[in-house]
Amino acid sequence: MTAAVAADDQSLSLWRATAAPAPATAALEGRAEADVAIVGAGYTGLSCALALAEAGREVVVLEAQEIGHGAPGRNGGQVIPGLKHDPEELVARLGHERGEALVRLTGGAADRVFALIAKHRIDCAATQCGWIQPAHSAAAAKTIVERARQWTARHAPVELLAGARLASALGTDVYRAGWLDRRAGALQPLSYVRGLARVALAAGVRLHTQSPATQIMRDDGEWLVRTPRGEGRARQIVLATDAYSGALWPELVVNQLIVTSVQTATAPLPDAIRRAILPHGNVASDTRRLLYYFRVDAAGRFIIGGRGSATDEVSERVYATLQRAAIRMYPALADVQWPCRWYGRVGITRDWLPHLAEVAPGVWAALGYCGRGVAMATTLGLVLGDMLTGGGRLAYPVASLAPIPWHALRGPMLRAGIAYYRMLDTMS
Numbered sequence: 001m002t003a004a005v006a007a008d009d010q011s012l013s014l015w016r017a018t019a020a021p022a023p024a025t026a027a028l029e030g031r032a033e034a035d036v037a038i039v040g041a042g043y044t045g046l047s048c049a050l051a052l053a054e055a056g057r058e059v060v061v062l063e064a065q066e067i068g069h070g071a072p073g074r075n076g077g078q079v080i081p082g083l084k085h086d087p088e089e090l091v092a093r094l095g096h097e098r099g100e101a102l103v104r105l106t107g108g109a110a111d112r113v114f115a116l117i118a119k120h121r122i123d124c125a126a127t128q129c130g131w132i133q134p135a136h137s138a139a140a141a142k143t144i145v146e147r148a149r150q151w152t153a154r155h156a157p158v159e160l161l162a163g164a165r166l167a168s169a170l171g172t173d174v175y176r177a178g179w180l181d182r183r184a185g186a187l188q189p190l191s192y193v194r195g196l197a198r199v200a201l202a203a204g205v206r207l208h209t210q211s212p213a214t215q216i217m218r219d220d221g222e223w224l225v226r227t228p229r230g231e232g233r234a235r236q237i238v239l240a241t242d243a244y245s246g247a248l249w250p251e252l253v254v255n256q257l258i259v260t261s262v263q264t265a266t267a268p269l270p271d272a273i274r275r276a277i278l279p280h281g282n283v284a285s286d287t288r289r290l291l292y293y294f295r296v297d298a299a300g301r302f303i304i305g306g307r308g309s310a311t312d313e314v315s316e317r318v319y320a321t322l323q324r325a326a327i328r329m330y331p332a333l334a335d336v337q338w339p340c341r342w343y344g345r346v347g348i349t350r351d352w353l354p355h356l357a358e359v360a361p362g363v364w365a366a367l368g369y370c371g372r373g374v375a376m377a378t379t380l381g382l383v384l385g386d387m388l389t390g391g392g393r394l395a396y397p398v399a400s401l402a403p404i405p406w407h408a409l410r411g412p413m414l415r416a417g418i419a420y421y422r423m424l425d426t427m428s
């Protein structure tokens, strides 16, 4: 099994331009022995590495490129608790006890991130400022009322927003209804993953960048992970490669559909414009199937993102569409420059749930965050670290990976699906 990780252009990424520096790391040369070898230095890999190291395990992390090369260096920085499924749906799927335990785990995912950041003093502009999910249609408004009811019943600090209150919180009246989840917040996503790396290194983790795992094989009762100039040996392996999984372990690739999510950002806005957009400092993402997500960063830049492409090719047209959507909401943005643009891959699973699986004896994978990975990838990394050390403090359902049917036809299927969703979003 061999790996390939696509390179792409992030030169106009806002996060690259404003992130805290990465700790110094080097490629693996020669042999590294550990209890656990982790492939991928993103949120999943590094939070797992940290949990393992804090429990006294020897850990080596192998990253093909740089820390946060995947989605942690590219996402919207919105720290949102919960999954795409509402609490009662999870309980219906898993039964009362397991379902409610999962609701507690996922509902606490944002608190867990902010607590980790505070504990380790990670410098990443983190603020638990609350997330608004505005409804784009009457049907979506009903869903939101129900969602807020279910979380309120579980004592989550959430509230419905409508009319003038919603318009004043968003700074626009284009949405009909919404809800505010105060557990959520914002951070600089690349600074966060670099901070996690720094903390993991301080806890004793060995972290090698520019070290793609090219082959994993069983050898003398252990797992051997080859890289171009070295090899790692461990009793257990964690595959934390999510939407950036290559051919190293093909089962991970057919378990998800990959869509490209795209973002663009302004320069720091003049105060008068800045004060009118999301004036209470919340972040937002709407209910469309191909959703818009938007926020303002610590320096007052407006950032908007959206889904849509089925490949890593992103045309000027996609950025222009996002900018037009932003101007529809906030007409004052019509005359500002948009110097930043970037994109990344999102992995979507068949059941819209993240998957935790033992894909071979002692080889674990956690992936498929469906666009909600800042809090959930951190959480699943910690869950896995806890599981591998027999901690039993956190639990997530373990299941086999399920290949997406007709995965080989994903290109045309995704393009058709995106066009269909766009049509439904326009009609509803």
Ligand SMILES: Cc1cc2nc3c(=O)[nH]c(=O)nc-3n(C[C@H](O)[C@H](O)[C@H](O)COP(=O)(O)OP(=O)(O)OC[C@H]3O[C@@H](n4cnc5c(N)ncnc54)[C@H](O)[C@@H]3O)c2cc1C
Pocket: 003, 004, 005, 039, 040, 041, 042, 043, 044, 045, 062, 063, 064, 065, 066, 067, 068, 069, 070, 071, 072, 074, 075, 076, 077, 078, 079, 080, 211, 212, 213, 214, 240, 241, 242, 243, 244, 245, 246, 248, 261, 262, 263, 293, 305, 343, 344, 345, 346, 366, 367, 369, 370, 371, 372, 373, 374, 375, 376, 377
């Ligand atoms: C544009 C965009 C916007 C998003 N916005 C949000 C948001 O606002 N809020 C939210 O919660 N989620 C968001 N997400 C999703 C979230 O970012 C991801 O779910 C999360 O970052 C996944 O992290 P990870 O650690 O599991 O994987 P990643 O870190 O993405 O991936 C794996 C790492 O593995 C490495 N790798 C791959 N193959 C190998 C190999 N063979 N050897 C060694 N290393 C390898 C890659 O280089 C990469 O660094 C967004 C995603 C994107 C792309």
